[in-house]
Amino acid sequence: MQTNIDFCEYADDHLPEVLKAQVLSFLRITWPDGFTGPNRFRDWTSHPDLRPHHLLYAAGSQLVSHLEIITTTVSVDEEQYVVQSPTAVLTFPAFRGEGWAGRLVAAAVARIDAGQADVGVLTCGPHLVEFYSRAGWELAPGATIVAGEDGSTWVSDDVLLTRSVGPRSAAFKASLREHPLRAADEW
Numbered sequence: 001m002q003t004n005i006d007f008c009e010y011a012d013d014h015l016p017e018v019l020k021a022q023v024l025s026f027l028r029i030t031w032p033d034g035f036t037g038p039n040r041f042r043d044w045t046s047h048p049d050l051r052p053h054h055l056l057y058a059a060g061s062q063l064v065s066h067l068e069i070i071t072t073t074v075s076v077d078e079e080q081y082v083v084q085s086p087t088a089v090l091t092f093p094a095f096r097g098e099g100w101a102g103r104l105v106a107a108a109v110a111r112i113d114a115g116q117a118d119v120g121v122l123t124c125g126p127h128l129v130e131f132y133s134r135a136g137w138e139l140a141p142g143a144t145i146v147a148g149e150d151g152s153t154w155v156s157d158d159v160l161l162t163r164s165v166g167p168r169s170a171a172f173k174a175s176l177r178e179h180p181l182r183a184a185d186e187w
């Protein structure tokens, strides 16, 4: 039994199947809405079009904590922005409160800051704003997200956080105070 916990990162198509299965199972139980109807047999953690990049801690084949960064294009007031977003952030219950996810969020910030996105965005429940703020994410008060072809508003209980990355971040944040963020789909 391996008990040392190591950091690893993987492009989506290199994520070992045994780790991917644990991420998927966690997501299916914790956020079942993403696994209904045509997505009932979904075998991807984030859609491959979003080019997920996985950061994780594992003890051998046992997943401890995971986060993936997706890259997509959104629009605000008809301006398009390339965004990167940490998603599928999770720690298995036995390992919570030990800083694993906090370290993954810090690693994600470093990667997003060094990347080509205009801005970083993420959504979370209001109770986790403090957790993400510690790693340098800023609440976008009152921001709304419109996702999907039918234009239905995204999970309304969640809040939006941003992180300035490129020179267009300031314009993005200013625009977001007046206009919704539009995404082709939820992630």
Ligand SMILES: CC(C)(COP(=O)(O)OP(=O)(O)OC[C@H]1O[C@@H](n2cnc3c(N)ncnc32)[C@H](O)[C@@H]1OP(=O)(O)O)[C@@H](O)C(=O)NCCC(=O)NCCS
Pocket (backbone or CB within 6 Å): 030, 065, 089, 090, 091, 092, 095, 096, 097, 098, 099, 100, 101, 102, 103, 123, 124, 125, 127, 128, 130, 131
């Ligand atoms: C959120 C989560 C990833 C944190 O993982 P973790 O490895 O325990 O994180 P860390 O040890 O780095 O930080 C823990 C901090 O997160 C915050 N936190 C976690 N869950 C919280 C909750 N339900 N309510 C309020 N704060 C919470 C607290 O600030 C906590 O600090 P504390 O342990 O001193 O109270 C983990 O609780 C989890 O998997 N939750 C279920 C899935 C989820 O909600 N993911 C986030 C989606 S945006």
